Amino acid sequence: MSSEQNLDFSILPLPRIHFGAGKLSCLPSSVSAYGRTLLLVTGRSTLRRSEAASGLLEEFHRSGIEVELLEVAGEPSPELIDHAVELGRKRPFDAVAAIGGGSVLDAGKAISGMLLQHHSVERFIEGRPGVLLHDGRKVPFIAVPTTSGTGSEVTNNSVISRVGPGGFKRSLRHPAFVPDVAIIDPELMVSLPREVTVSTGMDAFTQLLEAYLSPFASAYTDALCCSGLEHFARSFEAASGDGAASVAVRADMAYAALMSGIALANAGLGIVHGFASSVGGLFDIPHGTLCATLLAEATRENIRQLQAKGEPSVGLSKFANAARILTGKSFSSEAEACEQLVAKLEAWQEQFAFPRLGEFGMSEEDFEEIIATTRSKSNAAPLDAAAMRRILAARV
Structure with missing residues (x-):
């Protein structure tokens, strides 16, 4: 291979990364670093399918963390994000965590980034008419992937889509959207179909x-x-x-x-x-x-x-x-x-x-x-x- 390499580069920030079997145990303490109230975004079967994750809600309770559970399905649409944000604004949250596949992590990332905003998420999506520049304000976000695919646990964008005529699949993006903490536990993935x-x-x-x-x-x-x-x-x-x-x-x-x-x-x-x-x-x-x-x-x-x-x-x-x-x-x-x-x-x-x-x-x-x-x-x-x-x- 050619020895020529580009040594002129910039690097986006990285989360605090916890990688390895059993690292899910880091989640309660990671949440506690931000406060005592958590919006937990998961897939419809995430907590039931994984033995490692099944006792998580009880562990939060023992740690004194109040949890609001929000289950999402499918790839996040603007309507899903706006609905979730509306629910999330009914009480203040110290942190948002998402446990699931790439779509669940993207949903949690977008919710984290929109809870402190006052427009629909669609106004901030790249390539959409009348796009607004996001100011980077968000609720602290913790990403816990249960699949090995998108790498959303370390990226600065959330993919939002609307499928059908005139549909789109584009990103909500800001350097501040890189998760604050990423917990990658392979034990969560052994039950994947x-x-x-x-x-x-x-x-x-x-x-x-x-x-x-x-x-x-x-x-x-x-x-x-x-x-x-x-x-x-x-x-x-x-x-x-x-x-x-x-x-x-x-x-x-x-x-x-x-x-x-x-x-x-x-x-x-x-x-x-x-x-x-x-x-x-x-x-x-x-x-x-x-x-x-x-x-x-x-x-x-x-x-x-x-x-x-x-x-x-x-x-x-x-x-x-x-x-x-x-x-x-x-x-x-x-x-x-x-x-x-x-x-x-x-x-x-x-x-x-x-x-x-x-x-x-x-x-x-x-x-x-x-x-x-x-x-x-x-x-x-x-x-x-x-x-x-x-x-x-x-x-x-």
Whole structure:
């Protein structure tokens, strides 16, 4: 790989991070550092599904913390956030905590950021008409992920969506929205169903690969991405199969997701996440599923574009290095490594039966609208409309 690395970079703040088995026990004391009243945001089955989390409310009671429980379902919409904020304003809260998957964490993050504001959340969402600049005031926020995917526990944005005609999937964003505390406990993840493990894992992997290949990557984000890729490669298939109940395997996946979150916040993401924004507003496709089904073809197209330049490329070197990390093999040439990277992604596509976009109602008639609203300034290579159409057409 090329020795050239960008050493000119800035880093967003990080939360106080507690990582490891049993670290959920840090939550009551983390809340107590801010006060005695907590708004706890969870998924509908979060506290019931996890043995580690099931006794949490009793532990809060023993610690003298008053808890208001708010259960949310699905990806957060402006209406969900506004409703939750209205409920949350009925009493002052010293802190907000979210325990759940990426959508639950995004909901908690947005609620934390809106409790001290006086407009609908939609007025602050990027790319919406009449957008307002958020002043960064929020209620302290603690993130506790129960999946290994989005890395929302360390990012400064909350993804808000409205699905359907005229829909959107965009971010509420401010540097102050980085969680104050992140507690990553792999014991919370051992009960994840296989399909959730696969889709969230592919989201984390896509974020690692796209941040690694971003033109805004640096030596700092490269180190995070390579470390995350190594842990992902070691445990993805195990987590999706016979090793699902292993805390060590789940720790690898949680670590990969954590690294992906820090990397994307500082380097950006590529075309797959560009499509996630434009497609996600039109069709009800789980985010990780969309990443999984598009990644092989997007990687093929990016490699094709870089090779067409006919000159040495840091991007091609990075794709080749990612292939070595994923497969654990050495290759005779950069071209062979890139070819084997695509082959590995296609093998996962078959092994885990990633659904096609057509199964969610997309057709070629939708491509023009999707392409017109897709942005990917952090992609590995510039892609024109024809290139984006090829990626979509291969998976419709």
